[in-house]
Amino acid sequence: ALLNIYVQFARSGGTIESYFMAYPPMYADEVYPTGTSLADQEYYNNNVAPANSTNAVTWRQLYFVVYSANLLLDELGAADGLSSTLRQQIEGEARFLRPFAYFLLTNQFGDVPLILKPDVAPAAEAPRTAAAAVYSQVVEDLERAHSLLPTAYPVAERIRVNKWAAKALLARVYLYQGAWAAARNEAVAVVQSGMYSLPAPDGTFKKGSPEAILQFWARDGYTWAGGFVPSGTVPTYALTPGLLQAFEAGDLRRQHWIRSVGSGSNVYHHPYKFKNRVTTAGAAAEYTIPLRLAEQYLILAEAYVQLDDPARAGEYLNPVRVRAGLLPVEMPVEKEAGLRLIEEERRRELFAEWGHRFFDLKRTGRIDAVLGAVKPAWKPAARLLPIPEIELLNNPSLTQNEGY
Numbered sequence: 464a465l466l467n468i469y470v471q472f473a474r475s476g477g478t479i480e481s482y483f484m485a486y487p488p489m490y491a492d493e494v495y496p497t498g499t500s501l502a503d504q505e506y507y508n509n510n511v512a513p514a515n516s517t518n519a520v521t522w523r524q525l526y527f528v529v530y531s532a533n534l535l536l537d538e539l540g541a542a543d544g545l546s547s548t549l550r551q552q553i554e555g556e557a558r559f560l561r562p563f564a565y566f567l568l569t570n571q572f573g574d575v576p577l578i579l580k581p582d583v584a585p586a587a588e589a590p591r592t593a594a595a596a597v598y599s600q601v602v603e604d605l606e607r608a609h610s611l612l613p614t615a616y617p618v619a620e621r622i623r624v625n626k627w628a629a630k631a632l633l634a635r636v637y638l639y640q641g642a643w644a645a646a647r648n649e650a651v652a653v654v655q656s657g658m659y660s661l662p663a664p665d666g667t668f669k670k671g672s673p674e675a676i677l678q679f680w681a682r683d684g685y686t687w688a689g690g691f692v693p694s695g696t697v698p699t700y701a702l703t704p705g706l707l708q709a710f711e712a713g714d715l716r717r718q719h720w721i722r723s724v725g726s727g728s729n730v731y732h733h734p735y736k737f738k739n740r741v742t743t744a745g746a747a748a749e750y751t752i753p754l755r756l757a758e759q760y761l762i763l764a765e766a767y768v769q770l771d772d773p774a775r776a777g778e779y780l781n782p783v784r785v786r787a788g789l790l791p792v793e794m795p796v797e798k799e800a801g802l803r804l805i806e807e808e809r810r811r812e813l814f815a816e817w818g819h820r821f822f823d824l825k826r827t828g829r830i831d832a833v834l835g836a837v838k839p840a841w842k843p844a845a846r847l848l849p850i851p852e853i854e855l856l857n858n859p860s861l862t863q864n865e866g867y
Contacts, residue, residue, distance in 0.1 A: 465553055468531045468560045469623065471524060473679040473686075473751065479528075480679065480751055481687040482521045483567065485700060487818035488734075492837050494700040494815060497731065509838055509845040512852075513867055519851035522572070525564045532561035534581040555611030559624045562601035562608075563632060563753075569597045570639075570822050573847045573864060590860040598640060605633045614656070620671060622680040622750065627653050631676045631754045634762050639826045647766040650759045654779075659756040661786045664719040667757075668736050668749050676754035684748030688815070689737035696725045698733035702814075705837060707732055709810055715788040716811055734815040753817055757783050761809050768794070768801040776801060783812055802827070842866065 472479045488494045489506040496503035502517045511518055535557045539550060568575045576589035577597050609629040616625050634649035653659070653676065660673045667674055670684065691699050702721060710717040722735035739749045760779045767776035773794035781791035794801050806823065813819040824830035825846050834841045844866025855861050 464531070464535050465556055468528055468535070468557070469679065471528050471531070472563075472753070473681060478517075478520050479524055479567075482517065483817045484686075484688045484751070484815060485691075486517060486521075487821040488815045489700065491821040491824060492703055492834060493706050493820050494734065495703055497697055497699060497701055508840050509834070509842070510840055511848055513849040513855070513863065514852045515849075518848055519853050522568070522851050522854060525568050526578075528564040529561055529568075529578060530581055530586075532557045532564070533579060536561075537581050551611045552613070552617055555608045555629070556617075556624050558604040558608040558611070559629050559632065562604040562636075565597055565601050566632070566636065567818070569594045569601075570818065570825070571848050572850060576858075576861070588858060588860050591862060598636065601636055602633065605629050605636065609633065614658075620680070620750075621675045621678050624677055627656050627658060628677045628754055631759055634759060638762050638765065639822070641769075643766045643769040646762055647770065650762045650766070653759050654756070654763065661756055661760075661782060664715045664787060667755070668752060669746065670748040670750050671746070672752065672755075674756045675750070675752050676756065676759075678750035678752050681748070681750050683741075684743035684745075685739035685741065686737045686749055686751045688734065688751070689739040689749055692722070692735065692738060692740040693724055693733065694740070696729070696731075698724060698731050701731040701733050703837075706810070706814060709807060711789060713788055714811065715786075720814075736815065757786070757812050758819075761805060761812065764808075765802065765805045768798060768805065771798070773798075773801050776805075780805060780808060783808060787811075 485494070486506045489496060489503065490509060496507055502515055505511045505515055506517075536554060539554055542550075545553075565575070565577070574591040574594050575597060576586070577592035577600055578586045578589055579600070608624070609626055612624060612626040612629055614626045617623050630649045631653050634646050634653065637646035637649060659676060662673055666672060670678070672678070693699070707721070720734065720736045721732050723730055723732050725731050737749050737751070739747070743749065760783050763779035764776045767773070767779065773796055777792065777794040780794065784791060792804065794804065806827065806829070809823055810820060824833050830846050831841070831843050844864070847864045849867040850861055850863050855863060
């Protein structure tokens with residue numbers, strides 16, 4: 464039951480991985496679709512219809528994770544034959560997976576139903592819950608998970624959560640809430656755990672990467688993103704000129720994480736963090752990584768800027784730059800200038816990963832200025848996706864987001 468929840472996030476389980484590696488990047492300013500898919504065009508043009516099937520399936524699958532975690536937690540107390548150690552491990556992992564799903568839901572849709580029991584009838588009529596209350600439950604679950612989970616991973620690979628994974632997600636959540644000291648404290652604990660390090664860019668996304676705080680297991684050694692690496696000359700999704708131009712000369716991420724295909728005037732640049740597009744075994748296998756060390760460094764850099772300590776911020780920003788083959792920078796004393804430096808570093812480091820860019824622009828209040836300048840159809844209401852039409856029809860207690 465527990466492993467079946469993990470599977471929902473990865474390529475072999477469904478669409479959560481594929482959605483957050485492609486559609487929020489299209490919705491923001493990272494990639495554009497080269498084809499004519501209506502769903503793709505709706506995302507790229509920021510006019511997703513309530514009837515959009517991709518949007519609806521993503522909602523449904525994230526709530527399947529919530530339901531599965533609720534059921535596991537509800538039944539765990541009555542399960543016979545489990546040691547106290549195993550019971551704590553299972554509860555801790557479920558209390559990580561449920562808030563991860565809610566984190567993704569509320570950052571997509573805003574206020575969403577907060578359902579904590581597997582009872583179908585009340586869930587079918589559950590109204591929307593304020594995002595602040597959803598975040599409170601996310602924090603409560605992650606703190607409980609942290610208290611239950613050991614520092615060691617329960618299996619040989621980093622494909623199930625440990626104590627540091629709970630802290631890493633907590634650091635992200637606190638950053639999104641503007642709780643700078645709390646974000647700093649959680650991220651510092653992860654960085655100082657001694658369990659993680661920054662490999663060279665070409666080793667970051669391998670199975671067993673020393674940077675991975677959590678990887679989602681891929682049975683065949685390749686991810687959804689790797690499966691979309693083009694075998695011909697036209698990728699499904701290509702990098703926008705703005706993102707391509709954001710990389711400094713000599714940036715190893717530009718060399719190792721972006722690939723160019725085509726010829727003549729028709730040259731496309733596409734994400735190439737994941738390179739395997741067919742079954743791959745051994746050390747060359749790849750797993751998707753929802754939590755990795757570089758993000759924790761960038762969380763620390765941003766938290767320290769917000770806490771008026773630019774020197775300490777530079778201590779955490781610069782390892783990410785140096786890993787990329789770039790020179791360290793001196794953090795400016797002026798806070799807004801420092802935040803812009805970190806925003807650009809996050810853009811280069813975390814592109815086409817788990818919706819980071821879209822979520823970053825929203826949480827910092829920069830989304831209208833940034834996307835309004837490059838997306839002709841952008842409107843402030845588009846910061847939230849529509850509640851799927853089928854959910855509104857099935858549940859009369861739900862209301863639609865403004866602008867849809």
